[in-house]
Amino acid sequence: MQSDPADAVLKTSGVVLGRDGRPLAALPDLRIVPGQMVVLLGASGSGKTTALMALAGIRAPMAGEVVVDGTSVWTLSPAARDRLRGRRIGLVFQSFHLIDAVSVATNLTMAAHCAGLPAKASRVEHLLESLHIAELRTKRADRISHGQAQRVAVARALFNKPAVVLADEPTSALDDASTGRLLALLKESTKAEGAGLLVATHDRRVIDAADRLVELRLPS
Amino acid sequence: MTFVVLAFAYLRRRWGQAVLSIVVGALGVAAVATAVSGFDALPRAARQAWGGVDLVVGPKGSALDLVLCCVLHLSEPRGLVSVKAAMEAVHNPMIRTAAPIALGDNVKGWRIMGTTPAILDVYRAAIASGRIWNGKLEAVLGAGAARDLGLKIGDSFVGAHGLAAGGELHDKFPYKVVGILRPTGSALDRIILTDIETVRYVHVEQAKAEIAEHGSTDEAAAARLPDAATAVVAAYRVPTAAAFMPRRIDATETLTGAGPSIEIARLMGYFRPLTQAVTALGMLLVAIAALGATVGLLATMNARTRDLALLRALGASRAKLGLVAFAEAGLIAMAALVLGGALTFGLLTLADDLLADATGMLLRPTFTVDQLAWLLGGTLFVTVVAAAFPALRAMHTRIEELLR
Numbered sequence: 137m138q139s140d141p142a143d144a145v146l147k148t149s150g151v152v153l154g155r156d157g158r159p160l161a162a163l164p165d166l167r168i169v170p171g172q173m174v175v176l177l178g179a180s181g182s183g184k185t186t187a188l189m190a191l192a193g194i195r196a197p198m199a200g201e202v203v204v205d206g207t208s209v210w211t212l213s214p215a216a217r218d219r220l221r222g223r224r225i226g227l228v229f230q231s232f233h234l235i236d237a238v239s240v241a242t243n244l245t246m247a248a249h250c251a252g253l254p255a256k257a258s259r260v261e262h263l264l265e266s267l268h269i270a271e272l273r274t275k276r277a278d279r280i281s282h283g284q285a286q287r288v289a290v291a292r293a294l295f296n297k298p299a300v301v302l303a304d305e306p307t308s309a310l311d312d313a314s315t316g317r318l319l320a321l322l323k324e325s326t327k328a329e330g331a332g333l334l335v336a337t338h339d340r341r342v343i344d345a346a347d348r349l350v351e352l353r354l355p356s
Numbered sequence: 357m358t359f360v361v362l363a364f365a366y367l368r369r370r371w372g373q374a375v376l377s378i379v380v381g382a383l384g385v386a387a388v389a390t391a392v393s394g395f396d397a398l399p400r401a402a403r404q405a406w407g408g409v410d411l412v413v414g415p416k417g418s419a420l421d422l423v424l425c426c427v428l429h430l431s432e433p434r435g436l437v438s439v440k441a442a443m444e445a446v447h448n449p450m451i452r453t454a455a456p457i458a459l460g461d462n463v464k465g466w467r468i469m470g471t472t473p474a475i476l477d478v479y480r481a482a483i484a485s486g487r488i489w490n491g492k493l494e495a496v497l498g499a500g501a502a503r504d505l506g507l508k509i510g511d512s513f514v515g516a517h518g519l520a521a522g523g524e525l526h527d528k529f530p531y532k533v534v535g536i537l538r539p540t541g542s543a544l545d546r547i548i549l550t551d552i553e554t555v556r557y558v559h560v561e562q563a564k565a566e567i568a569e570h571g572s573t574d575e576a577a578a579a580r581l582p583d584a585a586t587a588v589v590a591a592y593r594v595p596t597a598a599a600f601m602p603r604r605i606d607a608t609e610t611l612t613g614a615g616p617s618i619e620i621a622r623l624m625g626y627f628r629p630l631t632q633a634v635t636a637l638g639m640l641l642v643a644i645a646a647l648g649a650t651v652g653l654l655a656t657m658n659a660r661t662r663d664l665a666l667l668r669a670l671g672a673s674r675a676k677l678g679l680v681a682f683a684e685a686g687l688i689a690m691a692a693l694v695l696g697g698a699l700t701f702g703l704l705t706l707a708d709d710l711l712a713d714a715t716g717m718l719l720r721p722t723f724t725v726d727q728l729a730w731l732l733g734g735t736l737f738v739t740v741v742a743a744a745f746p747a748l749r750a751m752h753t754r755i756e757e758l759l760r
């Protein structure tokens with residue numbers, strides 16, 4: 137199951153998560169390679185979201201190291217960390233968080249713009265086509281269905297060709313059929329883009345799709 | 357670019373608020389720009405209108421009245437002077453040239469001015485076609501008067517009594533057009549020139565007829581005054597004469613000396629508080645618009661916490677989030693500036709037309725590079741100030757807001 141660490145797009149060692157100065161959970165060391173899907177399982181309140189924040193360079197862990205695409209996240213300056221997140225990490229949230237005021241295409245190019253990358257129209261076309269939502273390109277984000285919004289959120293996470301996609305509870309509001317479809321979509325599209333995938337969830341329906349399963353431990 | 361698209365999309369969602377800021381801001385910009393430009397243009401227009409006249413000598417009375425009547429040709433004369441006395445008063449080495457003028461009649465509202473050929477020298481005017489008068493009832497027309505009346509050399513016309521259109525016609529005394537002046541840009545363009553003796557002749561003859569008909573009249577009384585004229589206009593040889601001549605003439609018992617530049621500057625002095633009030637009102641409007649924009653932006657930044665956090669999650673730096681607020685404020689400011697510019701153009705064009713209709717003066721308002729720089733710089737400054745708080749608010753958005 138362990139892959140060659142040299143290929144890993146996400147590596148952690150000894151990460152301990154905390155809240156308000158108190159240790160909350162320990163994250164088992166991770167090695168995620170391109171095309172691999174790892175599921176971080178844990179009950180509500182166990183610290184999964186806190187863990188994703190540490191991996192994405194949003195909130196520092198109490199201890200340990202996070203390496204994304206060969207760069208140690210928490211040794212960077214805040215600005216460099218923002219840039220790394222924009223360029224190498226794709227985020228998918230439980231409630232997608234599209235920007236309602238603008239079109240689907242602009243929602244995608246926004247990812248490039250925020251990361252300081254050129255927003256290529258061809259990239260928009262390619263992603264929308266491969267996710268079967270090409271017809272939504274000019275639609276405003278608040279005028280599409282829930283299922284379509286999921287796909288746009290995935291496309292946006294992949295837009296800048298990230299090394300790894302981090303998804304927080306993407307299935308918690310979905311029925312079984314939708315859950316299956318979303319997981320397949322996430323898995324296939326990240327694989328096609330050559331990215332690793334980490335899904336944090338308390339949803340046991342996700343387990344079957346995982347290449348590897350990890351659980352948060354109580355801090356020692 | 358994407359941020360401008362985003363800012364525009366946000367603005368469309370709260371267009372009522374945005375339009376209010378834009379309209380109030382535009383009104384402010386227009387008030388400031390119109391006041392500033394108009395205040396500059398008015399004396400310029402007057403200077404253009406008074407042409408080469410540096411000094412006007414008339415009967416004792418208001419110097420401003422004298423300028424308005426005999427130089428800008430806007431108001432009615434208030435009395436007569438003796439040509440001999442007035443010409444003597446301007447007989448001075450500091451005076452380059454001088455000419456008496458006698459007003460009293462008009463052709464369809466265009467003033468007939470009896471004078472001497474020296475008037476051309478005072479205004480530095482030249483004949484475009486034809487010749488100067490050399491007998492009674494010959495007329496040389498200012499370029500504008502000729503064009504508007506449609507008169508050509510050899511045509512005839514009759515004067516009417518008074519300086520406004522519609523007076524009693526002196527139809528026994530038809531004038532003949534013998535010359536037309538080159539345009540000067542001054543009030544002279546609107547004048548019909550003739551020999552001063554012609555004006556006297558017409559009035560004496562008219563007076564005789566009136567005395568025969570009704571006994572003595574005002575007209576008859578005026579006509580009896582020997583060598584009477586409305587005023588004498590003169591040009592200085594040296595600019596420093598302005599410091600001496602009007603004062604010296606004022607010191608005489610019967611004459612008033614007025615320099616158009618002094619009198620118009622004095623008149624503009626009365627306008628200055630008004631201009632300042634309009635400018636202040638305009639600035640107040642701009643400030644209100646900016647405050648409205650700030651409050652609106654702050655409110656929407658709060659409502660947009662989620663979107664802003666998302667942009668951070670997508671890798672935007674804090675500074676970049678500030679840009680969203682600046683882009684939005686900038687769009688409002690740009691729209692206000694464009695609308696304000698259009699309003700200013702409309703107002704000034706209207707003022708130009710009204711002034712030209714009422715006085716024949718051409719406002720031709722312009723903006724100097726300095727004024728434009730102040731306008732743009734001021735708008736930029738107000739925009740930055742208006743956007744500063746919302747931008748700070750945006751910059752302090754925490755990504756955690758998304759992950760709760």
Ligand SMILES: Nc1ncnc2c1ncn2[C@@H]1O[C@H](COP(=O)(O)OP(=O)(O)O)[C@@H](O)[C@H]1O
Pocket residue numbers: 155156160178179180181182183184185186187756
């Ligand atoms: N913003 C916060 N401030 C303080 N404590 C928080 C905050 N968010 C979550 N927590 C606490 O941190 C713990 C872990 O939360 P979280 O990482 O969101 O868990 P999970 O995502 O697994 O449900 C919980 O006990 C929760 O109460």
Ligand SMILES: [Mg+2]
Pocket residue numbers: 184185186304305759760
């Ligand atoms: Mg969570």
